[in-house]
Amino acid sequence: MQAVVLKAVGGPEQLVVEEVPEPEAVEGQAIVDVRACGVNFADVLIRVGRYPQMPELPAILGSEIAGEIDGKRVMGFVRGDGGGYAERVAVERRWLFPLPESASFAEGAAFPMAFLTAWIPLTELARVGFGARVLVTAAAGAVGTAALQIVRALNGRPVAAVGSEEKLQLARSLGAVEAVTYDGLGELEPVDVVFDLVGGDVFKSSLALVKPLGSAIAVGYAGGLWEDVSPAWLVGRNIGVQGFYLGRLTTLRPDLVEQAARDVLRLWEGGVVRPVVGAEFPLAEAGDAHRLIEERKTTGKVVLIP
Numbered sequence: 001m002q003a004v005v006l007k008a009v010g011g012p013e014q015l016v017v018e019e020v021p022e023p024e025a026v027e028g029q030a031i032v033d034v035r036a037c038g039v040n041f042a043d044v045l046i047r048v049g050r051y052p053q054m055p056e057l058p059a060i061l062g063s064e065i066a067g068e069i070d071g072k073r074v075m076g077f078v079r080g081d082g083g084g085y086a087e088r089v090a091v092e093r094r095w096l097f098p099l100p101e102s103a104s105f106a107e108g109a110a111f112p113m114a115f116l117t118a119w120i121p122l123t124e125l126a127r128v129g130f131g132a133r134v135l136v137t138a139a140a141g142a143v144g145t146a147a148l149q150i151v152r153a154l155n156g157r158p159v160a161a162v163g164s165e166e167k168l169q170l171a172r173s174l175g176a177v178e179a180v181t182y183d184g185l186g187e188l189e190p191v192d193v194v195f196d197l198v199g200g201d202v203f204k205s206s207l208a209l210v211k212p213l214g215s216a217i218a219v220g221y222a223g224g225l226w227e228d229v230s231p232a233w234l235v236g237r238n239i240g241v242q243g244f245y246l247g248r249l250t251t252l253r254p255d256l257v258e259q260a261a262r263d264v265l266r267l268w269e270g271g272v273v274r275p276v277v278g279a280e281f282p283l284a285e286a287g288d289a290h291r292l293i294e295e296r297k298t299t300g301k302v303v304l305i306p
């Protein structure tokens with residue numbers, strides 16, 4: 001079968017389509033005919049060698065897919081070292097979920113990672129409720145567009161921050177009550193929760209906006225690693241900082257993640273949320289997909305179509 005193989009750490013040209021052996025399912029797994037595969041920012045971090053848990057290379061990236069098993073439409077997580085950028089992949093049955101009838105395969109591949117990464121911390125850590133003002137950074141991206149919709153679904157008021165003017169309209173269309181570029185963060189009124197996907201200076205500026213008894217959740221570091229935050233400073237401000245990492249939670253609390261997947265899937269089936277697919281590329285253009293993500297030119301989820 002055809003797959004995109006990451007040969008070595010480096011530029012997008014390291015992603016090469018080639019013929020590889022068919023995947024083999026071990027106990028508890030099923031072979032899925034991949035119809036779409038989500039490209040995550042973590043895939044870019046792996047490609048450039050900046051991911052904390054690097055797979056052994058060469059490797060086939062891709063940790064979420066939508067596809068078919070004997071004609072049944074499914075979506076889910078490919079655990080372990082990935083393998084989704086391919087025509088077929090072995091997936092643990094536990095991490096496969098039914099694809100809603102009205103959904104395209106591309107939407108299915110855009111759903112699991114983004115919506116669980118938004119749903120679990122916003123419900124379990126920040127416990128967003130009625131009227132909560134929640135700042136979402138990188139709000140026009142894959143996880144960001146999911147987070148805006150989930151804050152709305154929880155009856156909160158999402159505030160969006162993005163890297164460029166062109167992304168403001170998408171954030172507003174998904175329910176943001178205010179939308180600013182990062183240089184406008186300082187002008188925002190305080191918020192109850194920060195849901196941060198950027199890290200670095202954006203995280204630092206966002207932290208200054210948290211109201212007493214509010215919290216900031218660190219989720220991503222696309223824009224740079226986090227500076228240490230001193231407990232003394234947090235005590236003085238009466239605020240909290242929390243962290244969220246879906247990959248490890250899936251290993252440590254699979255029951256919780258499975259239940260969350262069922263809960264957030266119900267929101268999609270009920271028409272309350274819907275994944276945003278920003279662009280689709282054939283497998284052979286995986287390198288172009290990575291390049292656009294790295295250049296911050298994408299919105300929503302970028303999806304590969306085998």
Ligand SMILES: NC(=O)c1ccc[n+]([C@@H]2O[C@H](COP(=O)([O-])OP(=O)(O)OC[C@H]3O[C@@H](n4cnc5c(N)ncnc54)[C@H](OP(=O)(O)O)[C@@H]3O)[C@@H](O)[C@H]2O)c1
Pocket residue numbers: 039040041042113114117138139140141142143144161162163164167197198219220221222223224244245246247293294295296297298299300301
């Ligand atoms: N902790 C977890 O479990 C978990 C799970 C999934 C994703 N994540 C993290 O969440 C973040 C969003 O992931 P995603 O897959 O949805 O990606 P994405 O938001 O679709 O794309 C990344 C976005 O990050 C922003 N960004 C800021 N500084 C950047 C820089 N220097 N280089 C590139 N992008 C930069 C850009 O948006 P602007 O131009 O609007 O700033 C860019 O569009 C990533 O940091 C990812 O690693 C964490």
